[in-house]
Amino acid sequence: MSIFSSIGSATDIDTSTKAGQDQAKLQDDLNQFLKLLVTQLQNQDPLDPLDANEFTSQLVEFASVEQQIQQNANLEKMLIVQQNSQAATMVSYLGMIVEAKGEDFQLLNSQSMMTYTLPQDVDEVTITFQTKDGLTLRTFDGKDITAGTHSFSWDGSKTDDSIVDDGAYKVIVSAKDKEGNLIDVGQTSFGYVTSTGISDGNITVSMGDVEVDVTDIVSVERPIVYSGSGTAPDPDADPDAAADPDADPDPDPNA
Numbered sequence: 001m002s003i004f005s006s007i008g009s010a011t012d013i014d015t016s017t018k019a020g021q022d023q024a025k026l027q028d029d030l031n032q033f034l035k036l037l038v039t040q041l042q043n044q045d046p047l048d049p050l051d052a053n054e055f056t057s058q059l060v061e062f063a064s065v066e067q068q069i070q071q072n073a074n075l076e077k078m079l080i081v082q083q084n085s086q087a088a089t090m091v092s093y094l095g096m097i098v099e100a101k102g103e104d105f106q107l108l109n110s111q112s113m114m115t116y117t118l119p120q121d122v123d124e125v126t127i128t129f130q131t132k133d134g135l136t137l138r139t140f141d142g143k144d145i146t147a148g149t150h151s152f153s154w155d156g157s158k159t160d161d162s163i164v165d166d167g168a169y170k171v172i173v174s175a176k177d178k179e180g181n182l183i184d185v186g187q188t189s190f191g192y193v194t195s196t197g198i199s200d201g202n203i204t205v206s207m208g209d210v211e212v213d214v215t216d217i218v219s220v221e222r223p224i225v226y227s228g229s230g231t232a233p234d235p236d237a238d239p240d241a242a243a244d245p246d247a248d249p250d251p252d253p254n255a
Contacts, residue, residue: 018076023069030062051128078146081199090214092198093205097223098193101216103170104132105189106208110163116173117149117186123178125185129154130170137164145175188218 020109037055105112116125124144137158152183175183191207198204203214 009159017148018072022072023066026062026065027068035059035063040144090203090225091195092203093196093220095223096193097190097221098205098207098212098217099190099219099221100207100212101186101218102212103187103189104210104212105171106191107154107156107164107166107167107169108192108208109166112154112156112169113151113190114153114171115188116175117150118147119184120147120177122146122147122175122183123180125173125175127152128172129172130172132168132170134170136171141199154187161191166208193224 008086099115105114116127119126122145123143125145127140127142129137129139131137138154139159140152158164171187171189173185173187175185189207189210191210193205194208194244195206196204197206199211204211205214205217206212
């Protein structure tokens with residue numbers, strides 16, 4: 001669309017976008033320029049007329065700016081299409097367990113799982129569970145923690161042993177060396193993906209009430225589904241414990 005055909009007509013660019021807002025301002029500026037130009041032409045000295053090259057070059061500049069805005073609008077449309085396509089592919093994440101960077105996590109059925117990573121051995125570690133508003137619920141301390149990744153969980157119990165409701169919470173892990181210097185700590189949390197979408201132009205997944213940017217996802221895991229009459233293994237059992245070689249592989253359920 002040329003700049004001349006846009007004068008006094010509705011724009012074909014979505015005005016809610018940056019390009020649409022830029023085009024609306026350009027059209028206002030152009031209308032003001034043309035009104036001023038017409039006024040100058042009507043009142044010019046016939047013996048000393050306005051230089052046509054000057055206002056023609058200004059119109060060319062307006063046209064050049066409009067072309068750039070139109071290109072930006074096309075790029076914005078392409079970006080939206082790409083984002084929608086990415087969001088559609090994220091549907092496969094629904095029901096998956098993801099590990100994501102950050103302090104926020106979802107307490108589900110009074111269960112949660114997080115990790116923290118230390119770049120070096122530290123003298124002390126403090127783990128503080130808080131509400132989303134920063135109210136401290138419970139604090140745990142540890143001494144002489146080695147470098148590496150450590151996992152921990154929380155059942156929602158407060159300092160007074162009462163249990164909080166399921167929902168979104170925050171955990172802050174701080175570490176100090178023997179000199180009392182704070183050490184950088186990396187944190188992740190695990191949760192079930194309940195929805196996907198686009199927020200502020202970024203692809204996101206939600207773990208209940210916790211929204212996570214897809215770029216912060218560290219890993220994706222399919223939940224283990226147990227079928228038949230068997231029971232799921234005890235999550236607190238020692239994972240390194242060896243099975244009893246003399247155990248009956250088909251125990252009598254009526255025994």
